[in-house]
Amino acid sequence: MMHRIILIICVLVQHHPFFCSGEVVTPKPIIVNGTYLNPELGKYHARLRTISRSCLDIKENFGVTTDGVYYLTTANGVMYQAFCDMTTAGGGWTLVASVHENNINGKCTVGDHWSSEQGSDPKRPDGERAWVNSATFGTAEGATSEDYKNPGYYDITADDVSVWHVPNDAQLQNWPSTAILRYHTETKFLTENGGSLYHLFRKYPVRSGEGECTNDNGPSVPVVYDTGDKDSTTKLYGPTLRDHFEPGFVTFRVFNEKKAVMAMCSGIKPTGCHAEHYCIGGVGNLEQCGDFTSLNELPATNSSKELTEAAVLIFYR
Amino acid sequence: MMHRIILIICVLVQHHPFFCSGEVVTPKPIIVNGTYLNPELGKYHARLRTISRSCLDIKENFGVTTDGVYYLTTANGVMYQAFCDMTTAGGGWTLVASVHENNINGKCTVGDHWSSEQGSDPKRPDGERAWVNSATFGTAEGATSEDYKNPGYYDITADDVSVWHVPNDAQLQNWPSTAILRYHTETKFLTENGGSLYHLFRKYPVRSGEGECTNDNGPSVPVVYDTGDKDSTTKLYGPTLRDHFEPGFVTFRVFNEKKAVMAMCSGIKPTGCHAEHYCIGGVGNLEQCGDFTSLNELPATNSSKELTEAAVLIFYR
Amino acid sequence: MMHRIILIICVLVQHHPFFCSGEVVTPKPIIVNGTYLNPELGKYHARLRTISRSCLDIKENFGVTTDGVYYLTTANGVMYQAFCDMTTAGGGWTLVASVHENNINGKCTVGDHWSSEQGSDPKRPDGERAWVNSATFGTAEGATSEDYKNPGYYDITADDVSVWHVPNDAQLQNWPSTAILRYHTETKFLTENGGSLYHLFRKYPVRSGEGECTNDNGPSVPVVYDTGDKDSTTKLYGPTLRDHFEPGFVTFRVFNEKKAVMAMCSGIKPTGCHAEHYCIGGVGNLEQCGDFTSLNELPATNSSKELTEAAVLIFYR
Numbered sequence: 001m002m003h004r005i006i007l008i009i010c011v012l013v014q015h016h017p018f019f020c021s022g023e024v025v026t027p028k029p030i031i032v033n034g035t036y037l038n039p040e041l042g043k044y045h046a047r048l049r050t051i052s053r054s055c056l057d058i059k060e061n062f063g064v065t066t067d068g069v070y071y072l073t074t075a076n077g078v079m080y081q082a083f084c085d086m087t088t089a090g091g092g093w094t095l096v097a098s099v100h101e102n103n104i105n106g107k108c109t110v111g112d113h114w115s116s117e118q119g120s121d122p123k124r125p126d127g128e129r130a131w132v133n134s135a136t137f138g139t140a141e142g143a144t145s146e147d148y149k150n151p152g153y154y155d156i157t158a159d160d161v162s163v164w165h166v167p168n169d170a171q172l173q174n175w176p177s178t179a180i181l182r183y184h185t186e187t188k189f190l191t192e193n194g195g196s197l198y199h200l201f202r203k204y205p206v207r208s209g210e211g212e213c214t215n216d217n218g219p220s221v222p223v224v225y226d227t228g229d230k231d232s233t234t235k236l237y238g239p240t241l242r243d244h245f246e247p248g249f250v251t252f253r254v255f256n257e258k259k260a261v262m263a264m265c266s267g268i269k270p271t272g273c274h275a276e277h278y279c280i281g282g283v284g285n286l287e288q289c290g291d292f293t294s295l296n297e298l299p300a301t302n303s304s305k306e307l308t309e310a311a312v313l314i315f316y317r
Numbered sequence: 318m319m320h321r322i323i324l325i326i327c328v329l330v331q332h333h334p335f336f337c338s339g340e341v342v343t344p345k346p347i348i349v350n351g352t353y354l355n356p357e358l359g360k361y362h363a364r365l366r367t368i369s370r371s372c373l374d375i376k377e378n379f380g381v382t383t384d385g386v387y388y389l390t391t392a393n394g395v396m397y398q399a400f401c402d403m404t405t406a407g408g409g410w411t412l413v414a415s416v417h418e419n420n421i422n423g424k425c426t427v428g429d430h431w432s433s434e435q436g437s438d439p440k441r442p443d444g445e446r447a448w449v450n451s452a453t454f455g456t457a458e459g460a461t462s463e464d465y466k467n468p469g470y471y472d473i474t475a476d477d478v479s480v481w482h483v484p485n486d487a488q489l490q491n492w493p494s495t496a497i498l499r500y501h502t503e504t505k506f507l508t509e510n511g512g513s514l515y516h517l518f519r520k521y522p523v524r525s526g527e528g529e530c531t532n533d534n535g536p537s538v539p540v541v542y543d544t545g546d547k548d549s550t551t552k553l554y555g556p557t558l559r560d561h562f563e564p565g566f567v568t569f570r571v572f573n574e575k576k577a578v579m580a581m582c583s584g585i586k587p588t589g590c591h592a593e594h595y596c597i598g599g600v601g602n603l604e605q606c607g608d609f610t611s612l613n614e615l616p617a618t619n620s621s622k623e624l625t626e627a628a629v630l631i632f633y634r
Numbered sequence: 635m636m637h638r639i640i641l642i643i644c645v646l647v648q649h650h651p652f653f654c655s656g657e658v659v660t661p662k663p664i665i666v667n668g669t670y671l672n673p674e675l676g677k678y679h680a681r682l683r684t685i686s687r688s689c690l691d692i693k694e695n696f697g698v699t700t701d702g703v704y705y706l707t708t709a710n711g712v713m714y715q716a717f718c719d720m721t722t723a724g725g726g727w728t729l730v731a732s733v734h735e736n737n738i739n740g741k742c743t744v745g746d747h748w749s750s751e752q753g754s755d756p757k758r759p760d761g762e763r764a765w766v767n768s769a770t771f772g773t774a775e776g777a778t779s780e781d782y783k784n785p786g787y788y789d790i791t792a793d794d795v796s797v798w799h800v801p802n803d804a805q806l807q808n809w810p811s812t813a814i815l816r817y818h819t820e821t822k823f824l825t826e827n828g829g830s831l832y833h834l835f836r837k838y839p840v841r842s843g844e845g846e847c848t849n850d851n852g853p854s855v856p857v858v859y860d861t862g863d864k865d866s867t868t869k870l871y872g873p874t875l876r877d878h879f880e881p882g883f884v885t886f887r888v889f890n891e892k893k894a895v896m897a898m899c900s901g902i903k904p905t906g907c908h909a910e911h912y913c914i915g916g917v918g919n920l921e922q923c924g925d926f927t928s929l930n931e932l933p934a935t936n937s938s939k940e941l942t943e944a945a946v947l948i949f950y951r
Contacts, residue, residue, distance in 0.1 A: 041368050076806055
């Protein structure tokens with residue numbers, strides 16, 4: 001009995017060694033009677049316990065089914081926090097990036113991390129190179145308020161993408177309910193393109209002048225809708241352009257008639273050569289440059305405010 | 318006695334399981350004889366132990382009375398480090414933001430995160446929207462060298478603010494001793510405005526053209542001085558303007574005669590309509606735009622170098 | 635024997651208290667039979683175990699000999715991750731900064747954190763002041779894709795520097811093999827200059843107009859080559875300028891004939907007064923401003939693409 005009591009004591013204070021004579025030494029206990037003295041520390045330890053290379057690993061190895069912010073680590077051991085969608089189509093989606101337009105009228109101005117922050121310059125045909133480099137910016141909770149790119153963008157090896165269009169400045173806890181469009185791919189197209197957009201865009205450079213419409217476009221992948229459908233997708237884009245694309249796809253690395261390049265056409269497959277009006281992440285001449293390129297250049301071709309005032313969140317799985 | 322010895326062993330190595338037969342297995346111990354093998358790890362664990370939603374929680378729940386950098390977490394579990402003032406007027410103040418002018422002559426140029434980084438643009442009447450979005454920038458230790466905003470700005474629910482004017486590039490350990498002006502409110506004005514400046518400015522948008530001087534000004538709150546007084550506050554501002562405001566207050570969301578908007582007037586309540594010369598975080602026409610707006614536009618209205626070369630640190634409690 | 639079994643149990647579950655009656659309580663175990671249930675958590679704990687003020691401390695106190703990303707902490711307790719070179723000349727080198735040119739043709743444009751992001755302005759003779767302030771930017775894994783500065787730059791006290799020229803966008807794991815030039819100093823010159831570049835540049839301000847070529851140049855320190863040699867160093871710079879400098883040194887704070895200032899001349903000691911063509915981190919008139927200043931202003935003076943398309947990584951030891 002006597003040593004039983006000692007055992008309990010020694011275990012209750014298991015975070016600081018203890019001479020069983022009874023005198024406590026530093027550090028202080030963090031748990032007493034199986035309860036964290038600091039509940040926030042308990043929550044932190046619970047989150048840290050599942051640290052993994054991706055949200056998919058967290059789901060598969062730890063059975064996590066709750067959306068939220070989790071700890072991830074790169075192959076090199078760089079730790080970061082990312083939002084995990086653990087519910088859509090089985091879950092396991094890691095938010096790795098967002099494309100946010102902070103100035104729809106600015107053409108490659110400050111804050112256009114996914115195109116160019118220094119205007120259009122023939123000597124910089126691939127702008128800031130964010131699609132193919134290891135620079136990161138923004139934060140998970142700020143992903144609808146500014147451009148966002150975390151280490152997962154280049155570190156995670158994935159099969160598919162999921163894309164959410166979420167109104168600017170929406171708070172993380174409201175993303176799922178406020179998203180105006182959500183879809184994902186199921187073809188494992190990333191696998192045959194290096195396992196990430198980072199590698200896909202090294203294969204299909206986002207460099208203006210390097211290709212022609214429509215011969216040199218990158219992959220166009222059919223999508224499964226999670227919010228919205230083909231009709232609602234079409235209505236988001238400029239009215240006079242709705243016969244220039246086919247809804248139900250996501251397309252990467254597209255050139256327009258002037259050899260300007262766009263990184264991504266969200267929810268559609270271009271059939272015409274005016275990609276600057278319905279694709280994003282564009283670098284080209286002055287009028288065809290910017291995170292949201294020329295999505296509202298002219299009244300006739302203007303996309304809906306719904307689309308231009310929503311950030312494009314990109315997930316991997 | 319024999320099991321006593323075993324107990325000591327088993328506890329001393331409590332960070333790596335141990336078969337009491339005696340053979341050690343991974344991981345390695347971090348504590349021996351009640352002392353951290355790595356003192357820096359001990360300090361880290363001590364800091365982590367108090368992780369909370371705010372510095373006030375740290376003070377109240379853990380009795381911390383030492384100024385310094387502590388771990389905080391948002392409601393979503395995003396972890397960050399923030400400076401806590403644990404001594405002023407009872408302590409518990411969280412540094413959530415700083416307004417730093419990196420170019421007093423630039424009017425809404427790069428680095429003006431609290432106004433606009435892209436000049437004055439009628440199509441962007443609220444500039445970068447930093448006062449009301451979830452973007453963050455800067456670091457705790459860099460708060461006097463660049464604009465700073467951490468997740469606490471939007472995540473913490475607080476009653477009052479404290480403001481320090483600290484010379485540019487001063488190091489954290491020297492902030493209290495070098496501050497030229499320090500004051501705090503005690504009216505709990507944040508409580509009736511959503512519990513943070515993030516919510517206050519959603520109620521009183523920092524948007525040019527949306528209001529008139531002086532009808533549409535936001536709250537003006539009396540302050541208690543911790544460094545300086547009403548006289549020293551007055552002397553910080555442009556000599557010819559000293560009858561345009563009343564010292565002893567902090568005021569939020571103020572318009573000038575041209576409908577330019579300023580987010581904050583530090584230490585004063587404007588009585589005139591030239592807020593651009595004594596209020597900060599302004600968006601308006603070209604001459605009335607910038608983190609420090611027009612604080613030294615004209616010799617006669619110039620504020621003191623003391624003021625214009627000091628960062629404005631904003632705390633919540 | 636009976637209490638022996640109890641001991642084993644109590645230790646195996648040492649991360650959650652345990653009533654030796656046998657019923658488990660929260661939190662969940664992270665280690666079973668001496669093995670981490672989550673290997674990534676094991677790796678994280680292993681890295682955290684060596685948290686120190688510098689990579690040299692990690693090497694000396696924990697015998698670490700593997701290059702990689704480790705946890706560091708500032709005097710104020712701000713935690714960050716940094717790349718440690720644990721092999722070159724005995725190891726213990728902390729990567730604290732990188733100078734990356736994102737637009738070789740831009741003269742002090744956005745992204746020129748080490749010179750000026752707002753063009754050349756006589757009223758801002760020391761530009762962004764990054765060499766002497768506590769602002770930080772970039773990430774360890776992104777150090778070859780954008781300018782990088784971590785808290786170690788101002789927090790670590792060191793004797794010497796090591797410099798690597800690594801091709802833009804190279805991934806961290808490839809830095810050592812792809813570097814085109816690597817060298818380090820052994821004179822302990824930092825010690826007599828405050829123990830860091832942060833303090834050295836407070837002694838020798840990087841401020842245009844404040845000095846003359848060549849009277850007011852800062853320290854020029856002989857280097858030991860780790861990759862390349864004096865000849866390969868010379869060949870990296872503009873052909874017509876190769877008699878304007880002496881290879882085998884690294885020089886800090888240099889003025890040119892027009893009183894423009896450059897922070898660092900990598901691998902060389904200037905003998906002429908055209909530092910803008912072979913030194914970096916420059917602030918001066920419009921043509922002599924930028925992270926890589928005028929390294930390829932004119933065909934005759936152009937440096938090699940090898941040099942201008944590689945980031946300059948700066949280590950302390």
